[in-house]
Amino acid sequence: MVITGCGAGMGRALARRLHRAGVEVYLSDVDVAAALETVRLCDAGDRVHFDEVDVSDADAMSAYADSVVGRSGAPAMVFNNAGITMVAGVLEEDDEYARRIMSVNLGGVVNGTVAFLPHLEAAGGGSIVNTSSAFGLLGSPAQSAYSASKFAARGYSETVQQQLRADGSGVRLHVVHPGAVHTEIAARALYVTPGVRDYVTRGFNHRLPGTRPEAAAAAILHGVLAGRDRIPVGFDARAIDLGVRLLAGAVQRPVATLTRPVFGRILGAAALRGTQAGAVPGASRSR
Template sequence: MKAFDGRVAAITGAGSGMGRELALELARRGCHLALADRDAEGLDETVRRAQAIAPALRVTHQVLDVAERDAVFAWAAASAERHGRINLVFNNAGVAFSSTVEGMQPADLAWIVDINFWGVVHGTQAFLPYLKKSGEGHIVNTSSLFGLLAQPGMGAYNATKFAVRGFTEALRQELDLMGCGVSATCVHPGGVKTGIARASRVDKSLIGLLIDDEQQAREDFEKLFMTDAARAARLILEGVRKNRRRVLVGADARLLDLIGRLLPAGYQALVVWYARRMRRVAARQMRAPQDQRPT
């Protein structure tokens, strides 16, 4: 797919972050939109902004939980009927959950797996027949930098994002064998400036091991976000246009991917060393007088 003008794209997680920016960038390129998100207010804002960019485009939207398989299939059917066809699917919706493996609760694990992994599976299976019918199509599944490298305290998140990677790479190979005009790309964002950290769940099992204060940990994590969501959207669409199997978003993703390639097992020791170092730095800051602490 070399151009997006006149095509139809379905996007999950379109109410904020990368999902919203994908919608807005596609609107600028003349692509009709079928948008979905659990956040009705955020979704309405994305629709308003997309229509302001290109009033002639057809933009439909649906409040949706991607964990609900029947609802996703119903949305796919309705979107195909309203637009006449579907050419692109961005399975972008995702959440974060931090916990030790020992401390994670089954309900939290089920929550993140249902959204981050099953949401991708549902979106892929629901829309694939319509993409094949259109004669040209592309599936874009969002994994993460942590679908390439693991991180302590993120075992559940790592598991879902590694699963998306394996699922999408297998899908791409199957589509290549079919020669049906449909392709697939797996996206691995590094730190992208979205609201995922603020909306994440953090289990108390991390306190004393990796963090001292939950709110401070969220703020520190957000400081590592390097890439603007709008730039991330442009990089993803460029990857689609070039039919790339994998898109790395951000310098941090490219660097850590390289480290993982050079040290496929050894990188773990580096991560442990860094985590211990950051704990020592945080402890010194906590002991420092209030007026000497960094802001």
């Protein structure tokens, strides 16, 4: 099995669960210290392998896929799981980091799929598991770059699903849509307004109902083994998935009404910061 973004959260939980099941796992991340902690927690022996790989680098991912296959053959499952985010109003987003979000969250899915798919095809089958988000089904205020990257990851993955079916391929592709999973993504996010960080992380970790990473990993593996194309993780993700399917765009307005107090505080703080600085929000941005 191959897991990108193994240094925390769902990636770490997947690694530990698969390792406990006796599966050989290949892990990658750009955060070497965090990834090595995952290896240590697996109590790995020689069945857990780590490589420092930037999923946004297509050539690096291609070389990584060749290396994994050269060592152990084509993997049964490839989890394109790496992801990052930023919390900011659309006019306050850091442009460079917004592009980095797209290159990791979408580029990592594309590069991982393209790198490993030929090997799985040659082996006659396997599963590619691409991580989108509940915010790849419904837009999130204060995370426009993240939502855009996750919508794009979903669209790309669903297109590849159709192609694989049309070709009669033995390879399956699954799209994961986690809701609120209590990982470190909120703490690791880029915050344009520093005061927002504590508010968001406290709410995410202590007030927001969500799924533990271990439960998320179990739900993902269950969905893959059940052959599901779309795997929502958590009650909130399942509710959003159902709402979007049944109500289409009509679900946006009631959700916005329910979440206005939270996101209003986040976005209001960003606007206040711009006003206090005497600047027009977003005036220095290139897009």
